[in-house]
Amino acid sequence: MTNSAPSVNGSILRTEKIVYQGQALARDSRFVVFVDNALPDETVRVHIYKKKKNFAFARVVEILEPSPDRVEPDCPWAGDCGGCTFRHAAYAAQLRYKKDNLIEALHGLPGARELIRDVVPAPDINDYRNKMVFTFGTSPDGELLLGLHRRGSYRHILPADVCKLQSEASREIVRRVVALANELGVPAFHDKRQPNGLRTLTIREARGTGQRLVELLSTVPDDDLAAGLVNTLDDLADTITFALCTNLQGPPRPERRAILKGTGTIEEVMNGMRFLIDPDTFFQSNTIQAEALFSRLRELAASSGRPEVALDLFAGTGPIALQLAAVAKRVIGVESFAPSVEAARQNIARNRINNVDMLAADLNKVRPEGLPARVDLVVVDPPRPGLTPKTIEWMLDLAPAAILYVSCNPAALARDLKLLVNGGYQLDTIEPFDLFPHTYHIETLVRLSRADATDAAARPAT
Numbered sequence: 001m002t003n004s005a006p007s008v009n010g011s012i013l014r015t016e017k018i019v020y021q022g023q024a025l026a027r028d029s030r031f032v033v034f035v036d037n038a039l040p041d042e043t044v045r046v047h048i049y050k051k052k053k054n055f056a057f058a059r060v061v062e063i064l065e066p067s068p069d070r071v072e073p074d075c076p077w078a079g080d081c082g083g084c085t086f087r088h089a090a091y092a093a094q095l096r097y098k099k100d101n102l103i104e105a106l107h108g109l110p111g112a113r114e115l116i117r118d119v120v121p122a123p124d125i126n127d128y129r130n131k132m133v134f135t136f137g138t139s140p141d142g143e144l145l146l147g148l149h150r151r152g153s154y155r156h157i158l159p160a161d162v163c164k165l166q167s168e169a170s171r172e173i174v175r176r177v178v179a180l181a182n183e184l185g186v187p188a189f190h191d192k193r194q195p196n197g198l199r200t201l202t203i204r205e206a207r208g209t210g211q212r213l214v215e216l217l218s219t220v221p222d223d224d225l226a227a228g229l230v231n232t233l234d235d236l237a238d239t240i241t242f243a244l245c246t247n248l249q250g251p252p253r254p255e256r257r258a259i260l261k262g263t264g265t266i267e268e269v270m271n272g273m274r275f276l277i278d279p280d281t282f283f284q285s286n287t288i289q290a291e292a293l294f295s296r297l298r299e300l301a302a303s304s305g306r307p308e309v310a311l312d313l314f315a316g317t318g319p320i321a322l323q324l325a326a327v328a329k330r331v332i333g334v335e336s337f338a339p340s341v342e343a344a345r346q347n348i349a350r351n352r353i354n355n356v357d358m359l360a361a362d363l364n365k366v367r368p369e370g371l372p373a374r375v376d377l378v379v380v381d382p383p384r385p386g387l388t389p390k391t392i393e394w395m396l397d398l399a400p401a402a403i404l405y406v407s408c409n410p411a412a413l414a415r416d417l418k419l420l421v422n423g424g425y426q427l428d429t430i431e432p433f434d435l436f437p438h439t440y441h442i443e444t445l446v447r448l449s450r451a452d453a454t455d456a457a458a459r460p461a462t
């Protein structure tokens, strides 16, 4: 049997399992094929759209034997849209796939498998996102589109007026903005053909207060459009901003903005605490499920007694630091993005918390100045690339009794946990949470404690 790529489109394959990013793995002789929109244990006819030396990417053209987990998707763009990966799978099966992926990612860590709990399901599997960024585009027949990118495509946009990741109010905002742009004849930006045009629409919706922020990003100012936005979204948006991006290369980023209505910010409530949200700063995009994750984090932080000093690294606008305020004597949040540091400080004041401080520092380099010599608990919630070896090195030097790791990337988590375990920590519990139903994303909360801690109390009562 040769190790060559399946060359004939229309191959019939039997799928085995879901791999990270949601494709189903199948084998054609000894050749691996990653199949979009297939589920484990299905027999499918595929079309191969990309071939490499030892593997290929394919899409399903016919399902010959469906999985019992397969369901009829409730979105017309399911399978094509880059927003959802699993709309064709029952929710219980989605949770199983995510747990299996986590088990696979952590398979090199002795003892990890036994510690991985079932994924905590999301209470709402639709309308759960509090932030969406939609892109403007143009259909082949010239129609203005506003929505999400077709999977794997930079140019093709699928209309978001039916997108179930957001609320009905958000869908209605999309409809009205498209109608307004059509009425005024404002085109979508195109990097080759239309330099003056609309780029993105950001909608942020605070689930605890019901407040909404809408930001339109364009390459050119437009007074008529600005006035029309305020008028058409009057009952749906508490604040509206018009941002400009004159750099036509690369991803659209606001360079400056005008506030058309309100303050340019909204207020969210999470676990009883109030947070300022603006168009730029990171905030957990599933408020309800982030509440569950952070409640559990607070429990685990307190499970071996009250920390004297706790660090919240990659603190963003401070939600974890504010959770820790209730269980630690002193909390220090560290974050590099200046607007988030400023928002975190406002959030600390807004909630009348007096045992939390924020430091501005890049955590990937040296240990930030101003940290106390003794730290009992370190919480990390890094972006997708995870921690750098340098960060892990100075964390190990701090030698906290416990570390809590919040991860959005199982591969980076596996790599970092290995270094922490080699550095003298042991895994206590691994708890995945589903913050993003219908997508392959998984959030994982891990507790580690110093393996040489003789005090039994240093181990959590999980």
Ligand SMILES: C[S@@+](CC[C@H](N)C(=O)[O-])C[C@H]1O[C@@H](n2cnc3c(N)ncnc32)[C@H](O)[C@@H]1O
Residues within 6 Å of the ligand: 282, 283, 284, 314, 315, 316, 317, 318, 319, 320, 334, 335, 336, 337, 340, 361, 362, 363, 364, 381, 382, 383
């Ligand atoms: C996944 S978010 C978590 C934020 C916060 N914990 C929360 O739940 O809202 C990661 C945060 O790390 C920050 N960040 C990214 N790279 C950083 C670095 N090198 N040093 C410090 N902070 C960084 C980002 O600005 C972002 O706020």
